[in-house]
Amino acid sequence: MATSLRCFLRSGKRAGLVAAQRGFSRSSAAAVQVNVRDALNQAMDEELERDERVFLLGEEVAQYDGAYKVSRGLWKKYGDKRIIDTPISEMGFAGIAVGAAMAGLRPICEFMTFNFSMQAIDQVINSAAKTYYMSAGLQPVPIVFRGPNGASAGVAAQHSQCFAAWYAHCPGLKVVSPWNSEDARGLLKAAIRDDNPVVFLENELMYGVPFEMSEESLSKDFTIPIGKAKVERQGAHVTLVSHSRFVGLCLDAAAVLAKEGVDCEVNEPTAPGWACPVLQPRGNAVTPMSSR
Incomplete structure (x- = not known):
């Protein structure tokens, strides 16, 4: 069985454990299974309607x-204008989106893969990212650049790059990298409402993975503030920090280490480079600990 498929299946089995690790899932017994693709689709649908x-x-x-x-079903519902x-010109349609944002609209600009965002890098960096702060807040650029990021199966090196660190080092951009369905839904809605340009990094291998979501997190008013880290697993000895798909791998590692007496905290900075953990000493080592 291919490695990517094993990871996919393992993520699916893990979804049922998420309710015990997340506050929103604990808040209601009426939890339902929603995959990441559908969570993103719902978020866009609701914001288009709102x-x-x-x-x-x-x-x-x-x-x-x-x-x-x-974007399944959105064209049939909202038509050609929206x-x-x-x-096939990333530089062209990214420029159109940035101009529309400066004119007062709120575009969602989808890159088929974030590797193609390199074709539009001047628009993302020099036009979108810098304008809001160079204008001292007088010219908002409320745009979301979203699409799959990172490696997948059979897409070669040209389509396997992770751009989280690239964009996190660019002043003026908010960078979001969700793991589960709750993250995807709440953070995308928050990104669309934000007056800053937001780079929203999805993961192709996670689109079809279901996670439990409570009735509260399925509310049309549900958002997750950008820039706040989350503790996915409490622990006393060491902290594992990751984002996107690798949060699940950290939870797997924590389960293995627990059998050896090592109690791991798993911390998810959903906005890599934006939500910076505070360094605190733990024993003989200094590990990044989240601010609770």
């Missing part, structure tokens, strides 16, 4: 429902 300034553009996002079907198929 705010007529929101629109989605990118390659194959409309009639084809998106390369990974994240779900826009673009030519």
Whole structure:
């Protein structure tokens, strides 16, 4: 069995344990299974319905429902003016999206893969990221750049790069990297409402993985503040810090170490580089500990 498929199946088995580790899932007995793809789709649907300034553009996002079907059904519901198929020119449609944001709209700009964002890097960095703070807050740029990031199966090195560190080092950008369905839903809704440009890094291998979500987290008013780390597992000895798909691998590692008497905390900075943990001493080592 391929490594990526084993990880996918392991993530699916782990989904049932999430309720015991997350506050929102504990708050209601009426939890339902929602995969990450559907959580993202719901978030965009609700924000498109809530705010007529929101629109989605990118390659194959409309009639084809998106390369990974994240925008499934949105074109049929909102039409050509708000779900826009673009030519294969990332520099072109990213520039259109940035200009629309400066004019008062709230675009969601989908890259089929974040590797293609390199074709639009001037628009992302020099136009979107710098304008809001260089104008002293007079010119908001409320745009979300979203799409799959990182490695997947059979896509070669050109389509396997992780851009979290790249974009986290750029002043003016908020960078978000969700792990589960609750993260994906709450953080995407928050990103769309934010007046800053947000880079929203999804993971192709996580799209089909289901997680439990409570009735509270499925509310149309549910958002997760950008820049706050979360403790996925309490622990007393050492802290494991990761984001996106590797949060699940950290939980697996914590379970193995628990059998050897090592109690691990698993910390998820959903905005890598933006939510910086505080360094605190633990025994003979200094480990990053989240601020609770």
